[in-house]
Amino acid sequence: MKILVCISHVPDTTSKINFTNGDADFDSNGVQFVINPNDEFGLTRAVWFQEQQGANVTVVNVGGPETEATLRKALAIGANEAIRVNATPTDGLSVAKQLAEIVKTGGYDLVICGKESLDYNGGMVPGMLAALTGANFVNSCIGLTVDGTNVKATREIDGGKETLSTSLPLIVGGQKGLVEEKDLRIPNMRGIMTARTKALQVLEAVGSEANTKTVKFEKPAPKSAVKMFTVDNLDELVSALHNEAKVI
Amino acid sequence: MSILIYAESSEGKFKKVAFELASYGKKVAESLGTTVTAVTVNAANVSELSKYGVDKVLKVTNDKLSAFNAKAYADVIKQAAQKEGTKLVLLSSTTDSLYLAPLVAVGLNAGYASNVVGLPVSTSPFQVKRNAFSMKAFNITEIATDVKVLGLAKNSYGVFESASSASEEDFAPSLNDADFNIKTESIDKTAGKLTIADAEVVVSGGRGLKGPENWGLIENLASALGAATACSKPVSDLGWRPHSEHVGQTGKPVATNLYVAVGISGAIQHIAGINASKVKLVINADPEAPFFKVADYGVVGDAFEIVPKLTEKIKEFKANNA
Ligand SMILES: Cc1cc2nc3c(=O)[nH]c(=O)nc-3n(C[C@H](O)[C@H](O)[C@H](O)COP(=O)(O)OP(=O)(O)OC[C@H]3O[C@@H](n4cnc5c(N)ncnc54)[C@H](O)[C@@H]3O)c2cc1C
Helix, strand or coil: CEEEEECCEEECCCCCCCEECCCCEECCCCCCEEECHHHHHHHHHHHHHHHHHCCEEEEEEECCHHHHHHHHHHHHHCCCEEEEEECCCCCHHHHHHHHHHHHHHHCCCEEEEECCCCCCCCCCHHHHHHHHHCCEEEEEEEEEEEECCEEEEEEEECCEEEEEEEECCEEEEECCCCCCHHHCCCCCHHHHHHHHHCCEEEEECCCCCCCEEEEEEECCCCCCCCEEECHHHHHHHHHHHHHHCCCC | CCEEEECCEECCEECHHHHHHHHHHHHHHHHHCCCEEEEEECCCCHHHHHHECCCEEEEECCHHHCCCCHHHHHHHHHHHHHHHCCCEEEECCCHHHHHHHHHHHHHCCCEEEEEECCCCCEECCEEEEEEEHHHCEEEEEEECCCCEEEEECCCCCCCCCECCCCEEEECCCCCCHHHHCCEEEEEEECCCCCCCCCCCEEEEECHHHCCHHHCHHHHHHHHHHCCEEEECHHHHHCCCCCHHHEECCCCECCCCCEEEEECCCCCHHHHHHHCCCCEEEEEECCCCCCHHHHCCEEEECCHHHHHHHHHHHHHHHHHHCC
């Protein structure tokens, strides 16, 4: 089985978010970038398929040279090889189109994306990729097993979960549950050393096409200060929740 | 030219988001000088949509669509949009709608903006405001295509009544066998239990509650408030509560009217997932807990003392105001 894991290179949640160029661009100055958490669950599941079922795992990112450190980290976690498509992502579709090209030429059986990336919170790349390639598609995937070309997948639904049967080729929008938090791997020294010798191929982009563009960013208005109560004036709290906040 | 909304239902009954989306669609349609058409799949009482300004309902009834299937449903929405000559398709942000939205967008060659908050910033050029960076910023997005798809962020607009008389039309889109290469085997859902996705109030407990044996505190407060229960990540990692209750960056997102956090420190990864909630009430023993910085209301003190008292006060209040 050939697996492709799509990796988004995103600011760590603890980063301060700032913008430059008249609030038109994200300011990456001093920002720590990580593998998008949803993708990390997918990557770990892919490495499990590699170890248990002999799968070959390629990781791919659409982005500039600055994302290579993130791809190396994915190699250190256990992927066999990496691809960087040399393009600056402009919207979900522009990324999905580049990925569709990789999926078609590489003949991948299973493509695992994260259901959403933590920077733009678009949640659209996996679905668009499925639409562009015609593969089967499971989103919000929290469980995945493959037997030959038969697939059993579990997806989160509002208020529960649904078990699905389908077949390869398959695109997955994954999240926590594909593996549990405790199964995530921190790259060890050996992994980091071997990652240096693994192939990281840079491919040129196939045209560029976007349907949407960011005009600018805005910061939320500053919050008004918290109103404090004590155990002795909970009546006032209840009345504030009713009269002021109107939530009870 | 009408705007198309996909009015979601479950077991034949409209979800609340269907009414929110209709309310939103009505307002956008007014500003564009057009009407609202809703497409429904196996919904029973479609006339309910008349309360919220829908002008026409395309009613799809088909046993093959009795279980949700993203590709097939996306295909239905696409065909409805083409039939109506729609330029703007509106979807909600339930798990199912988030699943099908990108498929609809590619199918219609449409630009798609998800997580949209508020009415369009401008209709020409077409610009919308959306949540990004886990609510730490907004992103003004311009959609350049002729046909556009918007996903409205959860609980971001509200439900507004606006009487109309919707005409009803049976609609039988053609279904593609290949879409059914994916089959529902089973659905595991606790019947009758209020879910985090549907609840208007969520009561959430953290490690400050010391152990699973103390969750009665959370459950009682939740039941007094008519709320769903949730927890922080360590609480589910420790097995005190099921994973389905884990909220935050790596857990479920919460966008309720009221979020009550008990014994949760307010780590940034936790806040990232719950910040879309409108009002936050934080109960924590530590006056320096970071959660107070993003809270609207706070009580400093021992949860074991505060929560039972608060629960009584809420019950009293509800009894007097019933
Ligand atoms: C990549 C990543 C992703 C993460 N994703 C998530 C996520 O999705 N969701 C999430 O929740 N966390 C997430 N975390 C973890 C997060 O950083 C925090 O560790 C976690 O939220 C802390 O949980 P807590 O507040 O329950 O526990 P603690 O940090 O232990 O806080 C307990 C709080 O309870 C208070 N307390 C103690 N006793 C009492 C009492 N008697 N009465 C009242 N208050 C009391 C304390 O003052 C303290 O503030 C993530 C972390 C990382 C690195």
